[in-house]
Amino acid sequence: MGSGARTCAVRGGTRSPAGVVGRGRAALRAVVAVLVAAVAIGLTPSAAGAAPRNPSDAELGTAQQARADAAERVGEISAQLARARANTEALHQAALIALQDYEDKQAAYDAARAAADAAAAAAAQAAADLQEGRDDVASFARASYMQGSTAPGMTALLSAAGPAELIERAALLEAAGTNRTEVVAELTVLQVQAATAEQAAQQATEQAAAVQQQAADLLADAQTQEVEARRQADALDAQEDGLQAELQQAQQVLQGLEGARSAAREAAARQAAAPAPQRTPTRPAPAPVPAPVPITPTPERPSGGTAGAPSASAAETAIAAARSQLGVPYSWGGGGSNGPSNGIPPDSQLFGFDCSGLTQYAYARAGIAIGGTSRDQWWLNRDKQVATADLQPGDLLFWGGTRSDYMSITHVALYIGGGQVIEAPDRGKHVTVAPARTSSSTYFGAVRPSAR
Incomplete structure (x- = not known):
């Protein structure tokens, strides 16, 4: 939130999850079809008084083998699915890093x-000043002409193509008097200032365009990785479900045969x-229903808030704000200091929070700006770090991924x-209360934005 998209195929000659699934399904379906038919025959009501059909040892053995084969395939695929899911999770984490790169x-x-807008405004002002200076020179030329001064010399100044030529021509008119020299000097300065301001505005505009393109490229990279991570996760879930x-199904078939x-x-x-062949069997007495065991309700964990008037402290205000958003959907790139919002594609139609959007909103309600991305929130508060043993609400x-690199x-x-903690966990989930997980290998640390 970028590395390239990873695939779920397992390298080094190991069979992929999809290959293991496909190889065993045809055989399992064939066995199950036969066994389902056998169970159906065994459980179908027959003529009155006929004994229930007793499945053969071969049928039971086949069902037991089918169940064992299915269980073996589940075990075989589990390790491969775990590795594939690790790759998918790494891709998702890379997308989160790329998303933060884009936001930065x-x-x-x-x-x-x-900066470009300010430079453009400065260039416009310099151009206006230059035009005003030229108007002053023209006025001076007209006055000189009316007084019988050297008008052709002033015309030479007005027609100069640039500062260098203007200075060169001015040198020829140096003897024309002190007033004329001052006017030439002022016009020269204004022309240089206008050219410099125009160049600065152009450079600032080009720099802004380049940064905008970089942001667009980072966003595209983040979106590509996130979409691929979600596609792989959905495919793995479907394989495991299958x-x-x-x-x-194999278990149910076996249980049916064993029941028969x-x-x-x-x-x-x-x-x-039975004492007589024609004796009507009596219905067995139903087994006594055990008395219901009373269930002792588990006492609820006290909430982070307190009864009565709300506290004015920043930490409690932030917690109350976060609690008010419980149940709001997770939206990739969504939310901020003003509350939930539509996220960034692929979540542009999902109104909610991502993890840092939720915490930014919570502390904004307390009047504290903590930054927009999760790593910004760490960096801006890095001088307020807290040991795990000293954690406090708020x-x-x-x-x-790496504790040494924020x-x-x-x-x-x-x-x-x-x-x-209260968090916006991940896609498909909602703002929720969850365990703090400070013993996790990916736990980075904690800060206290409300510290004075």
């Missing part, structure tokens, strides 16, 4: 654009124990006490 560059563009469904065998054996035992907690930070949350 966009801020630089805003500053460059303001495998689990097939394992569950058990029913057949029980029927045979009842028939053997502290900001950060996670990233540029790797990708996530921030607001600590509310009791080992919990």
Whole structure:
């Protein structure tokens, strides 16, 4: 939030998750189809008085093998899916880094654009001053002509193509008098100032355009990585769901056959124990229903707020503001000091917060500007770091890839006490209360924006 998009294929000759899934599904479906038919035959009501069908040992063995094969494939694929998910998560983290790079560059563009506008205004003022100076020279020339002075010399000054030529021609007229020399000197200065201001304005405009293009490139990179990360995550979820469904189906088939065998054996035992062949079997008494076990409700964890009038402290104000947004959707690049907003594509239609947008909003309600991105929020408060053992409600907690480099930070949350944070976690989720996770290997550190 960029590296290039990663694929989910496992290198070094190891089978990919998709390959393992595809290889086993055809065989499993064939086995399951046969076994489902067998179970259906066994469980279909037959003629009155007929004993339930007892599945053969071969049928049970086939079902047991099908279940074992499905379980083996699930186990085999799990490690590969874990590696693929790690690649997908790395791609997602890179997208978060690229998104922050874009936001930083966009801020630089805003500053460059303001500088370009100021330079353009200065150039316009210099041009106006130059024109006023030329008007003064023209007036001086007319006055000189009326008084019988050297009008051709003034014409030579007015027709000069630039500062250098103007100075050269002025040297020829040096003997014309003190007033004429002062007018020439002033016009020369104005012309140089106008040219310099125009050049500065052009350079500032070009610099702003270059920064804007860099921001656009960074945004495109971030969007590409985020879209690909989401596509890979969805594909992996679908593969895992498919495998689990097939394992569950194989399990159900086996349970059905085992149930049919058990029913057949029980029927045979009842028939053997019956005193007369025509005896109508009695319905077995239903098993006693166990008395319900009373459930003791788990006491709720006290919330970070307190009853009564709200506290005026910055930390409590920030926490209250964050709590007011619980349930708001996560939106990539969304939210800020003014509240939730539509995010950046692919979340341009999703109104909500990303992680740093939520914390920025929370502290803006407390009158404290903490920065726009998660790494900005760390950097601007780096002199207010807090040890994990000293965490207090209102502290900001950060996670990233490398503890030695704050540029790797990708996530921030607001600590509310009791080992919990309020955060905008990730796509598909909502602003929520969650464990603080300070023992995670990606935990970066904490700062206290409200410290005085």
